[in-house]
């Protein structure tokens with residue numbers, strides 16, 4: 252089967268964006284009656300200004316579909332940042348090579364300690380994150396961390412620079428369940444402008460990383476786009492197409508879709524307000540993706556505010572991060588008796604918006620009639 256990077260250029264994404272903008276109530280009505288989306292044309296209609304006026308009904312349907320597949324449950328996880336060393340220049344990232352920030356790569360022992368501190372706060376699912384660096388994040392270091400944290404943490408995924416399939420194999424063998432690779436933006440000219448140096452410039456190679464991970468044996472694949480780099484309808488439609496391709500390629504794999512909105516970061520990056528969806532548009536994206544991909548995990552991170560995340564519990568989201576730090580070694584504060592929520596740190600990737608500790612997020616989920624699930628899937 253062809254890889255997504257060979258199929259994607261043939262897809263009429265820009266045309267679908269235009270069609271979305273002119274969708275009428277009459278065109279939307281059959282999709283709303285059916286209660287799910289069966290094509291990218293349907294997704295375009297669900298991202299339209301006309302659909303935005305139907306948000307309460309769409310949110311209810313989205314919540315129903317998630318419940319049917321996942322129950323009244325929200326899975327919690329936390330990222331563990333290993334290193335902010337990176338050879339890439341990504342204009343929107345605090346770790347970008349040209350930013351003057353304190354650089355650190357934590358030891359395997361430090362990673363295990365941070366994992367224990369997260370476990371003590373209930374977290375059972377870990378996402379290992381690292382910048383891309385051939386000197387600091389290489390030579391079996393990530394595999395060693397995976398092996399060190401798995402006796403402590405039942406479920407581990409990775410989000411690191413894309414690799415070839417053989418390089419992923421030892422990570423799967425070490426027990427890592429999931430691979431996360433965001434395309435960041437599917438719009439190639441924007442991608443080129445946002446990634447000006449380093450191996451990340453390879454747009455198509457990055458696009459096929461999930462499939463290389465599939466070949467290596469990961470049983471969970473996470474994909475996503477960063478909202479704020481290019482038109483949000485273009486990104487959501489492209490992401491839907493990518494997920495559709497992966498589910499056809501391997502129906503057994505558990506897909507996870509992330510919808511991160513960009514946040515300010517070191518390097519004075521500010522997201523382009525023309526491209527950042529507002530809250531209502533952001534919720535509409537989640538509903539459109541849920542109606543098209545009822546079997547996919549939909550993940551919302553602590554980039555979003557506490558108030559918005561609270562609303563999302565019943566709107567089709569199935570996984571949330573909680574108590575997150577985006578700084579390598581950032582969980583050391585947990586060792587202090589009176590842990591206070593994370594403060595902005597010079598070595599972090601971006602500063603989170605929902606600063607509540609994991610137990611407070613779990614409490615909120617319970618209050619809304621859902622079960623917080625600490626263990627991974």
Ligand code: SF4
Nearest residue numbers: 337339341344347382
């Ligand atoms: S987004 Fe990833 S690759 Fe780019 S600078 Fe940040 S850590 Fe490095």
